[in-house]
Amino acid sequence: MKRIISVIFAVALIASFTACKPLPEGSFKEENTSSAYGADSNGETASPELEEFLNSFDSTDPAQFEQQFEQMLEEEVEIPEMEFGNELIDDSDSSKVEVDLNDEGRPDHSDLDLNFTDIFNNDEYTIDVVLMTKTAEEEVRVPVVAMRNGKQAYFEVVAPVQGKGSMRVNMLITEDGKLYFILPAMKAYMPMPGEAMNDVFNSEFVTEDTSASGTYIESREVVIDGKTYTCDIYQDGDTITKNYYNNEELKRIENISGENGENIVIMEINEISKKSDKSKFKLPKYFDLSTVMKSSSFNIDSMY
Secondary structure, three states: OHHHHHHHHHHHHHHHHHHHOOOOOOOOOOOOOHHHHOEOOOOOEOOHHHHHHHHHOOOOOHHHHHHHHHHOOEOOOOOOOOOOOOOOOOOOOOEEEOOOEOOOOOEOOOOOOEOHHHHHOOOEEEEEEEEEEEOOOOEEEEEEEEEEEOOEEEEEEEEEEOOOEEEEEEEEEOOOOOEEEEEHHHOEEEEEOOHHHOOOOOHHHHHOOOOOOOEEEEEEEEEEOOEEEEEEEEEEOOEEEEEEEOOOEEEEEEEEEOOOOOEEEEEEEEEEEOOOOHHHHOOOOOEEOHHHHHOOOOOHHHHO
């Protein structure tokens, strides 16, 4: 479970980083007009919106880039609702309960109607979650959908752009291991080096680290809005993890860390199933941005 959550968290961070990070002046310089972009290897051409966006890098006026970037954002940020709220669940009135333990001395949830480990040992699944990170400075909630179909994987994130809107960012790993970063608002995609994601959906991913990290402490019975949940509590140094189950499935994971518990990550699960939407695993007929990179003096090192 630790590794599964880490992958979802990493994808959300990548998408948020890409949507929020401004590109410094001079990171892209195209001497020709947008007509020079031509068609990619599949015959697709850049949309007018994408051409204007790319051309804005050639301007000495930062406002032009900013204006073109904002046109690709959705006007409003839809902050996803969390079923149990965006605060840590108050378990002060909870009571300790004895639960069945497996051979490793951890709670055994093999009898759940929707067993988390069983689903992730499957070759096909969908997980739809809301991931919230909260620090003393800010709170960010990001909806994430992750799917697997054999060796293929698909991630869909709506990343907030501070004070401006939100951007939809998708990632696709194809059966042959290629990784694509997809920007629907630009009608474009970028092939990416796949080394960093090669082991995301290999056999180790679905057979190892399927339990929570840390030492199991205890389980407690918590009543939330009239419904009873079991909360398994783990501790690893100054990090506490709480997994909330009902009699059907895992519903929520709270991770609290920091000297004073100021760093909070909450993952609330909307859906987990052994099915996936096969249409998501097809690369859309968008413009291949690598066509532009190969024909320009794009300097990716200057972006960081």
